[in-house]
Amino acid sequence: MRKCVRCGKKAQIYLYSHRLSLCSEHYLEWFENRVERTIKEFNMFTKEEKILVAVSGGKDSLSLWHTLIKLGYQADGFYINLGIGDYSQKSLQKAKNFADKYQLTLHTLDLSKEIASIPDLKAYDSRPTCSLCGSVKRYYMNKYAKEKGYAVLATGHNLDDESAVLFANALSWNVEYLRRQYPVLPEDDGFVRKVKPLCKISEKESALYAVLAGIDYIEEECPFSEGATSIEYKLYLSQLEDKSPGTKLRFYSEFLRKLYPLLKESPRENLQKCEVCGEPSINSLCNVCRLKLKLSSHKEKI
Amino acid sequence: MEIKVIYRGQERTLHLEGEKVKAKDILKALNLSKDYAFVVKNDQVVSEEETINPGDHIRVVNAISGGTL
Numbered sequence: 001m002r003k004c005v006r007c008g009k010k011a012q013i014y015l016y017s018h019r020l021s022l023c024s025e026h027y028l029e030w031f032e033n034r035v036e037r038t039i040k041e042f043n044m045f046t047k048e049e050k051i052l053v054a055v056s057g058g059k060d061s062l063s064l065w066h067t068l069i070k071l072g073y074q075a076d077g078f079y080i081n082l083g084i085g086d087y088s089q090k091s092l093q094k095a096k097n098f099a100d101k102y103q104l105t106l107h108t109l110d111l112s113k114e115i116a117s118i119p120d121l122k123a124y125d126s127r128p129t130c131s132l133c134g135s136v137k138r139y140y141m142n143k144y145a146k147e148k149g150y151a152v153l154a155t156g157h158n159l160d161d162e163s164a165v166l167f168a169n170a171l172s173w174n175v176e177y178l179r180r181q182y183p184v185l186p187e188d189d190g191f192v193r194k195v196k197p198l199c200k201i202s203e204k205e206s207a208l209y210a211v212l213a214g215i216d217y218i219e220e221e222c223p224f225s226e227g228a229t230s231i232e233y234k235l236y237l238s239q240l241e242d243k244s245p246g247t248k249l250r251f252y253s254e255f256l257r258k259l260y261p262l263l264k265e266s267p268r269e270n271l272q273k274c275e276v277c278g279e280p281s282i283n284s285l286c287n288v289c290r291l292k293l294k295l296s297s298h299k300e301k302i
Numbered sequence: 303m304e305i306k307v308i309y310r311g312q313e314r315t316l317h318l319e320g321e322k323v324k325a326k327d328i329l330k331a332l333n334l335s336k337d338y339a340f341v342v343k344n345d346q347v348v349s350e351e352e353t354i355n356p357g358d359h360i361r362v363v364n365a366i367s368g369g370t371l
Binding site for chain 2 (some may be wrong): 002011012013014016024058059060160202203204206207208211212219220221225231234235238239241242
């Protein structure tokens with residue numbers, strides 16, 4: 001029987017990549033300390049700054065929000081209702097229940113009122129649904145954070161998300177995407193500061209925290225994520241991790257340590273202000289305004 | 303041995319061979335890896351070596367999720 005390295009009680013959890021046995025109480029403490037160390041390592045934010053946490057109702061965002069509050073940060077939540085039927089209704093309820101339980105502020109935005117739901121937008125965009133959804137969410141998260149005066153936008157991206165994206169970007173050597181794959185993107189050119197405090201926490205560690213902290217999160221997957229390449233890449237990396245624990249952490253951490261310093265010196269894409277909404281954009285018209293244009297021309301035809 | 307499990311909010315019945323079933327056998331039956339999944343027995347997170355009995359309340363958590371945030 002494995003024993004907790006902190007108290008000697010029966011260990012419920014063994015973290016293969018850290019070779020660490022912990023009981024539930026000391027696991028929660030370990031998790032919160034690791035998040036705190038990551039925040040400090042990358043100078044993400046201070047206790048004086050107002051943080052907006054992007055909340056989906058899932059394990060990562062709710063674990064992140066819970067941890068930030070426990071660590072004494074000023075963190076409010078922001079939920080975007082994507083209009084994906086029953087899934088969105090259930091996830092909104094989970095986010096609301098969490099905010100009510102801990103008496104926290106949760107801002108919500110209904111995508112159907114701003115532009116259209118994700119299922120409706122899908123008809124006007126050829127990209128995979130997850131790419132379209134990600135781009136629309138990033139636009140509204142940034143816009144909302146700026147309008148409401150938040151200095152920082154925190155997302156629940158975990159180590160598995162980051163290593164899967166790194167793997168995908170390395171497969172195509174997408175230098176621009178690799179250059180932006182850092183856990184802190186400073187405020188610049190119309191963007192608020194974006195941070196990923198769970199970047200060194202694995203997906204399983206995040207789910208363990210949620211279960212042990214009694215967080216009620218949505219376990220079912222978004223119906224559009226079925227067959228997403230990000231899941232395929234996670235499964236490939238998981239096979240490596242099974243054979244050699246610590247592979248994902250090494251892959252991501254060594255990228256940050258060895259390659260990122262070279263990439264950050266590479267020339268950046270020039271951003272301009274969208275002609276319609278004024279938000280930062282690569283083209284004269286941002287993705288969201290382009291979608292709005294497509295929607296309105298379709299309505300005119302009808 | 304027949305074990306009832308809750309997986310992603312749905313109840314499933316697993317038919318496992320042998321008289322002694324461990325948490326890792328449940329993960330294997332669901333084709334899940336210990337790298338991203340774990341077993342909760344009677345509201346307690348347990349290790350892969352934990353013995354499971356037919357009357358135990360079993361929830362299996364698969365942490366993997368996709369899409370983009």
